[in-house]
Amino acid sequence: MQLIDLSRGISHMMPRLPNHPSIVVSTYATHEEVREADGYKFTNATMALAMGDHAGTHVDAPVHFDSSPDALSVDRMPLENFFTEAVCLDLSHKELKSDISVADLEDAERAAGVDIRPKDTVLLHMDFYRRAYGTPGYLTDFPGLTKESATWLGQKKITMFGVEAVSPGRPGRTNFEVHHVCRDMGFTHMEGLVNMEKLVGKGRFRFIGFPLKIVGGTGSPIRAVAWLDD
Secondary structure, three states: OEEEEOOOOOOOOOOOOOOOOOOEEEEEEOOOOEEEEOOEEEEOOEEEEEOOOOOOOEEEOHHHHOOOOOOOOHHHOOHHHHEEEEEEEEOOOOOOOOEEOHHHHHHHHHHHOOOOOOOOEEEEEOOHHHHHOOOHHHHOOOOEEOHHHHHHHHHOOOOEEEOOOOOOEOOOHHHHHHHHHHHHHOOEEEEOOOOHHHHOOOOOEEEEOOEOOOOOOOEEEEOOEEEEOO
């Protein structure tokens, strides 16, 4: 068994979309502060976190993009949605700021030698993190799905898909359309994944990415992991 970490670390003031809260990580208590109880001295070190529910590597809950009364918050999403069969499609050849078409997905599925099956998680490797992290373009220049290519994924009856970027579609109307495809077709997506190049050519594997149980949460940070059999 091999486990591949697909998650970004959560760090102070890490990049995030400007319409989401800043991520603040600070020291709350250190081992220099000695406490005493019943004559026993000890220390505790703790950190303080302040962030939105879409910080770092995270999943969008349906209630994020669906205003209907029955839309699920992240604490109500089925746990089996986060422990699934999975495939990774290689789209690393796509230029920055480009759209990912249906033909791109079909070609990538064929090249991977896999069939996307119902309830799969589909990871889309775009080599974006390596190319853009640490630059201003990290928030704007990623390749992205379109309404049509997101619909193609939805027609496969997948559970969710994941991207390296901060959004699944190109900034603006296209991104909203991709979110609404998820709403209308009953699946969702993850953002901020890393290390997907390690999954290219590996065939089918297991995906694990459980969210925090945030009551009413519109999303949640996840520890995304790929489980490969040796």
